[in-house]
Amino acid sequence: MTKSVIKIISPGLLSTIQDLGRYGFQHLGIPESGAMDKFALRVGNSLLGNPENRAAIEITGIGPSLIFLENIEIAITGANLSPKINGSAIPQWQNILISKNDHLTFEDAIDGFRSYICIKGGIDCPNVLGSKSTFLKGQFGGIEGRSLKENDIILANADRNNILHSKKLPPEYTNPIYGNHHILRIILGPQNNHFTDNALSTLVESQYKITLESDRVGYRLEGPELEHIDKPDILSDGSPPGAIQIPGNGQPTILMADRGTTGGYAKIGTIISTDISQIAQASPGQIITFQIVNQEEASALRQAQEQIFIDLDNNYPITKSNKQNLLHITDNKSKLSASTKKGLPLTSNTQQPQSSQKLFRTTVTSKKTTYTFDLDVNEIE
Known part of the structure; x- marks a missing residue:
């Protein structure tokens, strides 16, 4: 099941739906397509806790005007095209909570040429040859193989409430400056x-x-x-x-x-x-x-870029909405235990894994030893 989340008021210069591309068909003359700036798309999806390949809106040069039909979380990455919500400037390269009926617009192109509107869960549209990417010359993928137009409705994936929690970029990371x-x-x-x-x-x-x-x-x-x-x-x-x-x-x-x-x-x-x-x-x-x-x-430059995503995966933000789930890890003579902020125990020697509700990754250092945990956290009545 999908949900309508965006209505296009005006499409801008060129707005298309893109994921990371269509692979395995080049021997048939079908190009990979996908986001022109795959790094920006990957970061946007990662910030939202999405799989990196989730589809987003790629906008070129002049951005669209659109209305949100539901409360949703978004991230805008790539070019700085002066995004505004209800007339007020909003930051990029981080998560933004959007309310129903909020109006997103873009104004001047300050730096860069292509921007990405990523939404929690990713955009839903038909898969064509394993990808949602729009291939304009082939007229397939995205919405009817074309760029977005006035009154198009954008759908969100049904699993958007069940994916990993949103993240944030490490504080030492600086956003790209593209220049001329x-x-x-x-x-x-x-x-x-x-x-x-x-x-x-x-x-x-x-x-x-x-x-x-x-x-x-x-x-x-x-x-x-x-x-x-x-x-x-x-x-x-x-x-x-x-x-x-x-x-x-x-x-x-x-x-x-x-x-x-x-x-x-x-x-x-x-x-x-x-x-x-x-x-x-x-x-x-x-x-x-x-x-x-x-x-x-x-190769070294590629490894350095990939390290950004490793750091991002390990950088889970503490916000008002998740402070109640904060874990305290205790190392007591090599016996590890976890408790809530209030000290209530979450683990014991005999506790068995249950069906997963949320997945967290955390790193704990004790006496110069670092532990990395993938934690399945279950809500207990």
């Missing part, structure tokens, strides 16, 4: 040997401007030409996300979420996975420069 000049780290290849030495040096020493011919399929850039040794064509091969394709005119094209699954132009390099979110937040007219890194550096 985007430095993208790349690994050379797979066809960098198809280009002259001058082309390789030009790539990293030059600035490129994003043209108006840029969308969810790819970003066309304008700048110094990159010279092929011979012809620009290759036998068509797979097109990974972030591949930098160089056609005959020598101008780079960065392949994005709705890219074709194969391509016949040589690819001089590929943007590392952690920086694809950065290019997803770039808009026409802004500047791109490239920086070459090796696989070890790219």
